[in-house]
Amino acid sequence: GRKSTHTRTRQRRKTHPPDSVVPPRPRTPFSATMKPTSAAVILALFAAHASAFQPPSPASKFIGRPAAAASASLSPRRPSAPLFSTEDDGSFAEAAAESTSDVETFLSQAFPEFLSSLLSKDEEALKAIRLATTAGPEGGCTVFAPNADAFASLSDRQGRQITDPRNLETTQKMAKYHVVTGEAVSSRTLKTEDWKGPKPTGGAPRPLVIGGVVTLGGEVPVGRAKSGGFLGIGAKEDGRIVVGPEAIVMKSFEIGNSVVHEVDNFISPRILWRYFDQLQIPGTGGN
Numbered sequence: 001g002r003k004s005t006h007t008r009t010r011q012r013r014k015t016h017p018p019d020s021v022v023p024p025r026p027r028t029p030f031s032a033t034m035k036p037t038s039a040a041v042i043l044a045l046f047a048a049h050a051s052a053f054q055p056p057s058p059a060s061k062f063i064g065r066p067a068a069a070a071s072a073s074l075s076p077r078r079p080s081a082p083l084f085s086t087e088d089d090g091s092f093a094e095a096a097a098e099s100t101s102d103v104e105t106f107l108s109q110a111f112p113e114f115l116s117s118l119l120s121k122d123e124e125a126l127k128a129i130r131l132a133t134t135a136g137p138e139g140g141c142t143v144f145a146p147n148a149d150a151f152a153s154l155s156d157r158q159g160r161q162i163t164d165p166r167n168l169e170t171t172q173k174m175a176k177y178h179v180v181t182g183e184a185v186s187s188r189t190l191k192t193e194d195w196k197g198p199k200p201t202g203g204a205p206r207p208l209v210i211g212g213v214v215t216l217g218g219e220v221p222v223g224r225a226k227s228g229g230f231l232g233i234g235a236k237e238d239g240r241i242v243v244g245p246e247a248i249v250m251k252s253f254e255i256g257n258s259v260v261h262e263v264d265n266f267i268s269p270r271i272l273w274r275y276f277d278q279l280q281i282p283g284t285g286g287n
Contacts, residue, residue, distance in 0.1 A: 117151070
């Protein structure tokens with residue numbers, strides 16, 4: 001009897017060794033345990049700014065040229081007469097400023113805060129718009145001018161930062177992003193769709209011909225504005241044009257051979273405000 005008992009014990013040990021390890025059950029990823037509604041809300045919070053406008057497609061071109069190339073092609077001439085009032089298809093109230101053909105004079109009348117607080121701080125930007133006034137048809141310039149609402153939306157600290165002379169270098173960089181030299185980019189150009197390529201699938205709109213503009217400060221994207229939806233989900237294009245992070249083109253003016261676009265925000269990259277914050281210069285409103 002004992003022999004048979006030991007035999008059965010050894011057989012069980014061979015079949016089920018004492019040190020055998022049962023593989024653990026695979027863990028369910030955290031994202032899979034979230035309720036769909038919660039996941040949608042979290043994703044929407046991160047995508048809210050990203051869906052503010054439709055980014056340009058890789059094939060879209062950027063309009064503009066470096067300041068050096070633009071200055072080389074400028075040929076002095078008498079200031080051109082103001083252009084007549086125009087409207088493309090009603091999307092923009094584009095009108096000529098009949099009082100002057102000089103861009104700087106027009107800015108001093110229509111956008112004095114932009115000229116005094118930002119643009120006047122950068123001599124290169126001022127020189128570009130002054131040369132554009134006397135340039136030939138191949139010259140001109142484009143200015144994106146933040147309106148009074150754009151400056152009113154700045155915090156007290158931001159208002160002090162852009163006017164403090166100790167922050168001059170960053171303020172000059174910010175000003176450069178609002179000027180395109182050597183070319184007048186009209187509102188029609190900003191919103192023209194590309195009909196040469198195949199029609200997008202799924203009801204998506206055709207890409208814009210222009211993907212962005214090349215300013216004195218660097219490239220600035222151009223896209224379509226969206227509104228409605230819930231936290232960015234289901235937002236629909238509303239026909240407006242976004243330049244830079246979130247500046248909406250409100251109205252456009254033809255000034256001689258140049259164009260001034262009124263925008264409701266700054267078109268310079270948001271990171272420039274972080275440069276102000278990182279400087280933490282005493283007296284610039286660091287708290």
